Every structure is written in C-alpha cells, then in structure tokens.
Amino acid sequence: MPLRSGMVKRFLPRSLLGRTLLIVLVPLVVVQAVALQIFYGSHLDVVSRRLSASVAGEIATTVELLQRLPGEADRAWVLQNAWEQYELAMRLLPDAVVPQGRRPGFLEPRNSGLVAALRDKVRRPFTIDWASDPLSVLIRVQLPDAVLEVEAPRKRLYAATFYVFVLWLVGSSLLVFGIATLFLRNQVRALSRLAGAAEAFGMGRDIGPIKPEGAAEVRQAAAAFNRMQERIRRFLQQRTEMLAGVSHDLRTPLTRLRLALAVMPSTEALRQDIADMTGDVEEMERMIGAYLAFARGEGTEQAQPTDLSAVLEDVVAGARRTGADVALRVPADLVLPLRPDAIRRAVTNLVDNACRHARHVALAAGRLGERLVQVTVDDDGPGIPPDRREDAFRPFESAAAGGTGLGLTIARDIVRAHGGDIMLEESPLGGLRARIQLPV
Template identity: 40%
Template sequence: MLGFLKSYMPRSLYARAALILLVPILTLQGTIALVFIQRHFEQVTQQMAEYLMIDLDYLVSFLEVGGDTSLAEAQTVARALHFRIEAPDREVGNTDTLAFEDVSGRALISTLRAGDLPIRRIDLSDPRRVFVSIDTAAGPFVISFERRRIAATNAHQLLVLIGVLSVLLTFVSYVFLRNQLRPIKRLAEASIEYGKGRVIPYRPSGATEVRAAGAAFAEMRNRIERQVQQRTLMLSGVSHDLRTPLTRLKLALSISDDPDAPDMLGDVEEMEHMLDAFLDFTRSDAEAELEYVDPIALVGDTVAKAQRVGPVTLLQSEGKGMMQLRPDSIRRALDNLIANAQRYGTHVTVAAQLGERNLRIIVEDDGPGIPAALREEATRPFVRLDPARNQDKGSGVGLGLAIVADVARSHGGQLRLSQSEALGGLRAEIVIAR
C-alpha cells in the first residue's frame, strides 16, 4: 500500500508541502460542510414540510366533500395557498420519484408519508415543482406546488463562506510555507551546482535547523576548495622542482659515454611522463571557469588531432546546441580515452550524443577490454590492470581512467565502463547532465 502511494506522490518539496497543507484542510472542511448541510437540509425541509401538511390537509378537506361546488371552493383555496389542483390524465402509480442526491427530497417524502393524508405518490422529478397524488372521496387529484416552499434558500452561503475562507487561508499558508522552503531550495541548488563543479554564491538563511545545515555545507565546500588548492599547489610545486634536476640528468646522460646511459635516459623520460600524468590529475578538478561551448564541435576537433597519432573513426554525432563545460578538461579526458583505446586496440570509434538531458561521449575499441569485476577498480588512481590490458603495448602510471572519471565528476557526470557490442573491446562512456 505504501509503495502504491509513493508512486503517486509528487517529487518536489513544494508539491509535497502543498499536499500536506491542503489535504487535511480540504478533508476537514469538506466533511464538516457535508455533514452540516445534510443535517441542515433535512431538518429545515422536515420543519417546512410539517407546516405544508397543514395547508394540504386543509385543502384536501374541501376535496373530500365532493361535488362541483366543493371543487370550486378547493380551487379558490388552492390559489390562495399557492397550490395547483389538477385531475390526473392517466393512471398514477404508487412509486415515489426522486433523484439519488436529493437529500431534502427524502426528508420531504418521509415527512409527508408520516402524516394522515391519503397520498398515493410523490413526484420530485421536476427540480422546480413537487407533484403529490392524493386519493379523495371525489376521486384522485394531483396537487402541485413550488419546490422552494420546502427548500432552504440560504444554504449556499455556507458553501461560499467555506470556499472563500479556504482560498484565503491556503494563500496565506502558501506564502508562509514558500518563505520557509526557499532556503532549503537554495541549499539544494547550491549543492547540485557544486556537484557539477560550479560554485554559486550561497548564504545560509531560514529556520535554525536549515541555517545550521546551510552553514555546514558552506564550511564543507570551503574546506574542500582549500584542500584541492593545497593539493594542486603541492603537486605542482613538487613537479616543477623536480623538472630542473631531471633536465640536468637528461643533458648529462645524453653526452655521457657510459654504456648504461641510454637505459638511464629512458628511466628519466619515464619519470617526466609520470610527472606530466600527476599534473594532469591535479588539474582535472581544479580547472578554470565553465564556458558555453559546442560539445559536438569540441569532440570533432579532439578526434581530428588524435587521428594524427593513430586511426580513429568519428561516428555520426547526434544533437545540436551549446553547453557549459571546461573545454580543456574535456579534451584531456577524451585524449586519455582515445590514447588508451589506441594502445590496446587496432580499431577505435568515437561518438558524441547531445540530448535534452545529458551529453554522452562514447569511445570504443576492439582490444581485450576490462572484466566487469575490475571496472570500478580501474577508475581509481595509480591502479594498473595488467591481466586485462596488455602491458607490453605501452606503459602508464594508472592515472588515465582516473583522470577521465575525475573530469566527469567535476562536471556533475560519471564515467561508465562496459563491453563494446560493436567492436568487442572496452566501451568508455562519459555522461554529463545538462
């Protein structure tokens, strides 16, 4: 039952708060109005019907005498009492007629039936008039009168009052509720944007609990920013300081006559490659401001440059439009995916799909792929999956997929690894929400 209700519950906080506010109010007022109006109609109709029976009894007393003179007198009395007397043109049945929702009609019928009048049938099918079929000594007659004589005329005032007060109170409650929910909405927007790598101005406000949560978020965001900056500065400084002695070593080894100098020079170059990878990893989440760029064109330019190194096929792209991205970061992530695919496969394809909700950049190869059990581990820094990817075809420090995953996360997206159905190797997909 709870699962069924959850499937129909609104998703937003505003809608749920409005539902919590409106349902009790409408239920309470509707129940009170229904019970009160029903009793009001029944009691008023019953009282008015009792007075009506006195007039009917007086009118029937003339009809009971019989004769033309009595009928004429009855017509005179009927006009004075606002009744209308007619002789039935056909046989009248014994079944009363009324609508299902006619509450006052039921009260009228029960009251008239409880009296001593020789009533055969009461017809309430006409909403404006009531027809009462009576058997008298002079024969059957149909006495009719206006329905408003036994109906309450001011019952709608209660409905109008309830409706006006409900709208007014709901509006006041909505204004108050919106002011209370606005700080929560601002906190959610700031959290979502920060998850996408965007820092927007945010100041805690609202109730005490909401203000405390907002202050905790702001402090957490500032602490993360400080840690990222400190890590970036530290690794950048270490990498910069190490380049000078490495350059001297390369120069000394290049002019050295030592037979081991070429091997040592290769080690030095590998160290430089590792430093470059470290810098790429530190820059992946400490990037510049977001820019509106065409992601399809960005992928096309990156693939065109990668084709100078090895064969890469750019598949037909889908979608058009601009999107907020860090172009250098996206290029670096795509370069890493293409480089890995070229290293372990002979056929590489790249596709870009820009939809209404997200951007998808897909790189596939025909290499050995990565087992499903190791795909999550493959995106961690400094992890090298030698059994899954042939190490003899290239060396690395285990930061390629980690950089891609970090770039995707900094844009509020993710990196998905799976098996390529078209090529049989690895399928790497960057998904970024718009």
C-alpha cells in the same frame, strides 16, 4: 500488501509540493465532511421534518375549513386567507381526480418527511409534483367534490443555510488550498535552487554562493552549503599550490640532472648508461606532470558551451601526429556545457592508453537520447579482464607500457566532475572499449 502499497504509491504525487498539498488538503476535506455529516446530517433532517409538518398542517387546516364551509363565497375566503396567512397559493379544481399510485420521477427529489406529514395530517389521497415548477412544489389533495391544488414555495421545505454551509466549506477549502500552494511553492523553490546549486557545484561549475531563502531550516541548509563550497575551494587551492611547489622543487634537480647528462662525454662505455638515465629523468618528469594534473583536477576551469566534435578532432589530430592509427566518427555539431581543456585531457588519456596497447583505435561520439552524449574509445588490443576493469581506475593500478598509472584515474575524475561517468567494456574491435557518458 506490497502490491497494494505499490498501487498507492503510483497514484501519489512525486513532487514535494504535491505531497505536502495532499497532506494539507486531505485532512481538511475529511474534517469538513465529518462536520457536515454530523451537524447537518441530523440537523437538516430535523429542520426538514418540522418545515414539512408546518406546511402539511396548514394544508390540513385549509382542507378542514373547506369541508366545514361549502359555500363558494366561504371557500373563496378560505383560499384567500390561506394565501395571506400561509403564503400558499391554493385553488380548487372542480370534478377533478387525483391520480393514484404515481411515483416520483427519477430526477425528482424524494422528501419522505413531507409525504409522512401529509399522510398524518391531511389523511386524504394526494400527490406531490416536484418537476413542473422550479420554484414551487405542487401538492394536489383529493376532496369529495374537487381537487385542492397547492403551490408550496420550495424555500418553505428546505433550510437555505445548508447550501450556505456547503458553499462555505467549498470556498474555505479552496482558499486554504490556494494559500498553502503559494506558501509551499516558495519553500519548494528554495529547495530546488539548493539542489540545482549542489548539482552544478558537483559538476565543477562555479556558481558562487547562493542566497539563503525560505524557511529557517532551508536557510540553514543554504548557508551550510555556501560554507562547504568555500571550504572545498580553499582545500583544492591549498592542495594545488602545495603540489605545484613540490613539482617545482622536484623539477629543479631533474633539470640539473638533465644538463649534467647532456654535458657528459658520450663514450662508447657510457652511451647506454646516459640513455637509460635520460629516460629515467623523462619518466620522472612525466610522472610529476601527471601527479600535478591529477591534484589540480582542472578545477579552476569553468564550464561553457563547447563543440565536443571539435575537441575530439583535436585529440585525434594530436594522436595521428605521433603515428597512431586512430579513426574518428563524430556528428558535425555536438555542443554541450563542458570544460574544454579538462575533457580534452580525459579523452587524450583514454586514446593514449589505447594507442599504447593496440594497433587500431576508433573514437566515436553521438547523442544517446535527449539528455546524454556518449563518447567511445575502441581498440583491438589485449583488453582487460572483466574482474579487473574497475581496479584499472585506481591510481597506479594501470602503470604499464610507459604509463604513470594515473591516466584512467584522471579521466574518470574529470568526467565525473562533469556529472557523467566512464565504463570499461568489451570492444567490437576485440579489445577494450572506454565508454563516456556526459549529461547535456
């Protein structure tokens, strides 16, 4: 059963439009097919038998008159009367013989009602030729001294309303299918726009409110999405303003402490204490700056086409100015939609972390298929055990060697805001590899 279910799913349309049209079309076709079978399956058979019986009766009457009136003038009158009364073109073929045992060809229709009616009413050897004339059926009846050839119009043997009904079924199905396609495309288009807006907002792109359109439920979802965007923007703005105020309030006493340390007499006994306190003040300032950057999340910057290669070159240049050994391998042109300052901060955090724990760092980037760009930061440091790599992304978990414990957290937050992700793996250099994947 699971295998059959899987096979059915493989052939089902994947899109909402395709599946909805299938739901509309399949019941429509089934209902019309059932109606065709029930109504015309019995009605057509009855009509066909009655039409065949009528033609067979007229031929039988003509045969009987030809037998009773053997004179040439009488026979001519009989044949003329058959044309005028029955609209059946008849002629006699003297000394001809009807071939016996002939079966209909493969493409010839088999009207069992006509065969049965001729056998019942005419009671003479006969043949039926469906192929010679596209408009008529040739019926040949054996008489004692001749063969009676009858051209019966096909319309007298079939009900034309059947074809009209079939045409109506097909036409109405196509009409309903076309109307459903136009209507459902508008509904699906509204859902696609809502999905695209949600994806763009999740990647940090400010697209503004979307226009509610489509069915009432879709409009309601679009309106709810707009309200959600506004609430999230307001929350981020309030959080950023609050933390900016806290940062300002904290930096004021830190500045006073720094000034106080600067004017203190640098005696031999106090020199080490002053240096330690100055280091503590600087560390507190770095922590405050990191906290504020984490809170902001670079949320006010808008995505734009950015040369990632140039951004990575700036990061490496900055690291080399501090004396770090960083190798760079990037293609000449790697343009994709990014928030340049945010992505620069994320890569800088990764490179700084690697430089603090290793002697050699390698930064590389390149395309990974048609939809992804990959950036790797490798080092030859001690690395992180596999069971602790995910914990390193938690705030304050990686605070060591002068760090604040927010570098990896901020980097992942920025990358995920771009629709990508960061993974920590074992590096070919022997240490740790930070692998960034960004959508194009």
